[in-house]
Structure formats: C-alpha cells, structure tokens
Amino acid sequence: MTKEQSRSVQLNLRSYAKINLSLDVTGVRDDGYHLLETVMQQVSLYDDIGIRWEPDSCGELKITVTNSKPYLPVDSRNLAYKAALVMAEQAESLIGKRPRGVLKIHIEKRIPVAAGLGGGSGNAAAMVIGLNRLWEMKIDTPGLCAIGTLLGADVPFCILTQNSRYTCALGTGIGEVLTPVKPGMKKHIVLAKPAFGVSTKEVFREIDRFPSSERPDTQELIKGLKQGDMDRVYPNMINILENYTLKCYPEVQTLKDRMSAAGDAEKVLMSGSGPTVMAIYNNYGSARRACLEIRRHGYEAYWAHTGKEIRGERNDKL
Numbered sequence: 032m033t034k035e036q037s038r039s040v041q042l043n044l045r046s047y048a049k050i051n052l053s054l055d056v057t058g059v060r061d062d063g064y065h066l067l068e069t070v071m072q073q074v075s076l077y078d079d080i081g082i083r084w085e086p087d088s089c090g091e092l093k094i095t096v097t098n099s100k101p102y103l104p105v106d107s108r109n110l111a112y113k114a115a116l117v118m119a120e121q122a123e124s125l126i127g128k129r130p131r132g133v134l135k136i137h138i139e140k141r142i143p144v145a146a147g148l149g150g151g152s153g154n155a156a157a158m159v160i161g162l163n164r165l166w167e168m169k170i171d172t173p174g175l176c177a178i179g180t181l182l183g184a185d186v187p188f189c190i191l192t193q194n195s196r197y198t199c200a201l202g203t204g205i206g207e208v209l210t211p212v213k214p215g216m217k218k219h220i221v222l223a224k225p226a227f228g229v230s231t232k233e234v235f236r237e238i239d240r241f242p243s244s245e246r247p248d249t250q251e252l253i254k255g256l257k258q259g260d261m262d263r264v265y266p267n268m269i270n271i272l273e274n275y276t277l278k279c280y281p282e283v284q285t286l287k288d289r290m291s292a293a294g295d296a297e298k299v300l301m302s303g304s305g306p307t308v309m310a311i312y313n314n315y316g317s318a319r320r321a322c323l324e325i326r327r328h329g330y331e332a333y334w335a336h337t338g339k340e341i342r343g344e345r346n347d348k349l
C-alpha cells in the first residue's frame with residue numbers, strides 16, 4: 032500500500048427527502064423555467080451516502096458509483112456523480128489543482144425515485160457537502176448553495192438543510208432563492224406513492240394549461256409555522272401542481288382519497304410534482320397505523336416525521 036492510499040478517507044452521510052408544504056407558480060422565466068413560491072420541509076426519510084476518497088497524485092480523477100437500485104444510472108447521469116464533477120471543477124478553480132485519485136460513491140437508496148421527494152437532489156447535496164470537507168475547500172453554506180444551483184433547483188434547499196440546523200425554507204426564483212423558516216413543521220407524516228413515477232419536466236411543461244382556482248397564501252402559511260398555529264398553516268397547504276397530476280394520473284387522486292380515509296390525518300396533500308402523497312398526523316402512533324393501512328392497499332408507504340432526528344424503528348424494509 033502506498034503512503035497516499037493509506038490516507039484514503041471514508042465519509043458516511045445522510046441525504047434526506049423533502050416535501051413541499053405549499054407550491055405556487057408565480058410566472059415563467061425567459062428561458063421557460065417556472066417561477067415558484069414554495070415552502071419546503073425536510074423529512075426524516077433518508078438515503079445513506081458513502082464516499083471513499085483514495086488520493087493518487089499520479090492518476091486522474093476516477094469516479095465510480097454503486098447503488099442499491101439497479102435501475103438508477105451509475106454514470107454521469109447520476110446526480111451524485113454530476114455533483115462530484117462540479118465539485119472537482121470548483122476545487123480546480125479554487126486551489127488551482129484538480130483532485131486526483133479514486134472517488135467511490137455508494138448510495139443506499141430508500142427515498143422513492145421520481146416521486147416529488149427530491150431524492151436525487153438530496154444525493155447531489157450530500158456530495159457537495161462531503162467533497163467540500165474531503166477536499167478541504169472550506170466553502171461556507173451559502174457558497175455551497177450557490178454551487179448547488181448548477182445541479183438543480185432543489186439542490187440548494189437540500190444543501191441548506193443538510194448542512195445547517197434549518198429544516199424548512201421558502202424557495203422563490205425557480206426554488207433556489209432560499210429564506211429559512213424557523214421553526215419548520217413539527218409533525219409526523221406518512222408518504223405514499225403509486226407504482227409509477229411522474230416526470231417533474233412533464234408537469235411543468237403542462238401546468239399552464241391547468242390553471243388553478245385555489246392558491247396558497249404563502250406568507251400566512253409561514254406566519255402560521257413560526258407561531259405554531261396550524262389553523263393558519265393547513266388551509267394554505269396548497270400545491271397547484273395537483274391540478275395537473277391528479278387530473279392526468281387519477282390513481283394519485285385515488286391514493287389521496289384513501290389516505291384521507293385511512294386514519295385521522297390533519298392534512299393530505301401531494302408533494303412536489305407527485306406522485307407521492309403525504310398525510311400529516313399529530314402523533315407517531317396515528318402515522319404508523321395509517322401507513323400500515325395504506326400498505327395493505329398495495330402502496331409503497333413510509334412513516335416519518337419532519338426534521339432530521341430519527342425516531343422509531345426503520346420502516347423501509349417492512
């Protein structure tokens with residue numbers, strides 16, 4: 032073993048899912064991207080990201096990705112791989128040297144894919160945070176969030192919440208201009224999805240043809256979160272993307288109805304562009320019971336809570 036190989040380092044990170052407590056479209060940018068006003072909340076469902084760095088000053092940068100889902104790409108189409116490339120470029124421009132060596136990324140996937148839960152964005156965020164540490168780049172959280180915009184609109188939120196104590200933020204612009212909301216929501220939740228994904232691109236391409244009669248009062252929602260006043264929060268938990276996804280994918284409407292009927296949910300809403308539907312509960316027992324009931328209907332479902340700390344047993348293998 033060479034001296035450099037003996038300096039290889041391993042970092043294990045958690046990459047959390049997010050939900051949208053509200054989502055409103057406020058306009059369209061010249062490049063076609065929709066302008067959003069969305070309150071995003073981190074939830075405790077997470078992927079494990081293992082990063083192993085074996086420096087080798089004689090070699091090039093070599094990246095390998097392995098993951099627990101055979102259908103996910105392991106090349107430069109994988110968001111974690113992309114994030115590593117972006118961080119290598121940043122390192123080169125910051126310290127004048129491209130990192131050389133072997134970077135091994137392993138993703139243990141639990142967050143459902145193409146589900147409106149920001150799973151890929153969270154993986155990219157974990158890589159940005161991890162490589163900032165491993166390559167000793169010393170970039171602060173706002174700087175990392177700025178790098179995150181190169182990788183996707185949801186990546187800055189995932190960086191902010193994975194690299195600070197914040198769990199909730201208002202996203203404007205295309206979702207990347209963040210204003211932290213403190214405290215965020217403190218509730219138990221169930222996340223459930225039908226057996227298909229929905230493309231975020233497709234939903235935004237079509238949403239203008241499905242105008243919404245009901246829109247959230249985002250400021251009222253934020254005030255409610257700050258004061259812990261759910262009477263101000265729940266009526267403003269509106270996701271205008273439901274207008275497209277629920278109409279074009281009736282199975283998502285059926286799931287929403289089943290989740291409303293399954294227990295004593297305080298609110299049921301689709302997250303992001305769907306098809307994941309979330310239900311909010313006051314306590315762990317209610318969330319767990321409702322989750323098991325939804326699974327009996329054949330859906331992929333998880334109970335979790337808002338925020339980072341892990342509480343209760345892991346439920347992804349049940």
Ligand code: ATP
Nearest residue numbers: 109110144145146147148149150151152154185231
């Ligand atoms: P968002 O809510 O940010 O729009 P999403 O939850 O709807 O995201 P993702 O799970 O991030 O969607 O997956 C979107 C696409 O990205 C999928 O088609 C998937 O193949 C691709 N992808 C690339 N890398 C990853 C990754 N590491 N994890 C999940 N999906 C990935």
